[in-house]
Amino acid sequence: xxxVTQTPKFQVLKTGQSMTLQCAQDMNHNSMYWYRQDPxxxxxxxxxxxxxxxxxxxxxxxxxxxxxxxxxxFSLRLESAAPSQTSVYFCASSVGGTxxxxxxxxxxxxxxxxx
Amino acid sequence: xxxxxxxxxGMFVQEKEAVTLDCTYDTSxxxxxxxxYKQPSSGExxxxxxxxxxxxxxxxxxxxxxxxxxxxxxxNLVISASQLGDSAMYFCAMRGSTDSWGKFQFGAGTxxxxxx
Numbered sequence: 554x555x556x557v558t559q560t561p562k563f564q565v566l567k568t569g570q571s572m573t574l575q576c577a578q579d580m581n582h583n584s585m586y587w588y589r590q591d592p593x594x595x596x597x598x599x600x601x602x603x604x605x606x607x608x609x610x611x612x613x614x615x616x617x618x619x620x621x622x623x624x625x626x627f628s629l630r631l632e633s634a635a636p637s638q639t640s641v642y643f644c645a646s647s648v649g650g651t652x653x654x655x656x657x658x659x660x661x662x663x664x665x666x667x668x
Numbered sequence: 669x670x671x672x673x674x675x676x677x678g679m680f681v682q683e684k685e686a687v688t689l690d691c692t693y694d695t696s697x698x699x700x701x702x703x704x705y706k707q708p709s710s711g712e713x714x715x716x717x718x719x720x721x722x723x724x725x726x727x728x729x730x731x732x733x734x735x736x737x738x739x740x741x742x743x744n745l746v747i748s749a750s751q752l753g754d755s756a757m758y759f760c761a762m763r764g765s766t767d768s769w770g771k772f773q774f775g776a777g778t779x780x781x782x783x784x
Contacts, residue, residue: 586771593677595759595774611771643713654720656703656761657772659713 559660566634566667574629576644583649585627589640634667670695674775689745691760699765702743707757755782
């Protein structure tokens with residue numbers, strides 16, 4: 554089925570370990586996003602990629618890096634995980650542009666725990 | 669800067685009753701879009717409804733309707749005839765016309781529990 558595929562679904566890391574969250578979409582969308590979801594705070598934007606070859610910081614970029622590998626794939630890397638990065642991470646994609654009626658298509662989320 | 673406020677952390681509603689979820693927003697953008705998403709306990713995010721700031725009529729999608737009051741900067745979601753499957757977290761989100769590349773601002777969410 555067409556959509557956004559995120560891997561892994563669950564991950565436990567030790568403080569200081571690194572990992573990469575993978576995201577791929579097959580809808581030919583231009584824009585891709587990484588959000589984190591924390592209780593009582595909704596979803597906050599970490600990084601986004603307006604189009605292939607570009608990436609920009611969102612609201613909470615510290616401790617993260619991203620790569621827009623091609624139009625389909627957008628990965629999020631934690632270089633040295635910290636307990637404060639325990640969260641649920643969502644990848645999303647959209648056609649792009651500001652006044653479109655279509656919303657995001659979300660991946661299923663990654664539940665990350667840093668101990 | 670844009671801001672979305674959902675003041676109801678949680679609420680209970682009886683099956684078959686209607687429920688209104690509050691959402692207020694703040695933006696200086698001349699045009700914008702408002703979205704509601706549902707997140708059931710399984711965790712996925714499901715798009716429910718969209719309202720454009722210049723749309724003449726309030727949006728409706730099946731049992732979902734959006735009570736849009738532009739002057740008050742509110743975009744409340746109304747779920748009619750609640751079902752047990754409506755139990756979920758609901759997020760209001762906004763995309764402004766000056767927001768580059770479609771970034772969304774989300775509210776903190778409202779947890780809805782539908783009881784028999």
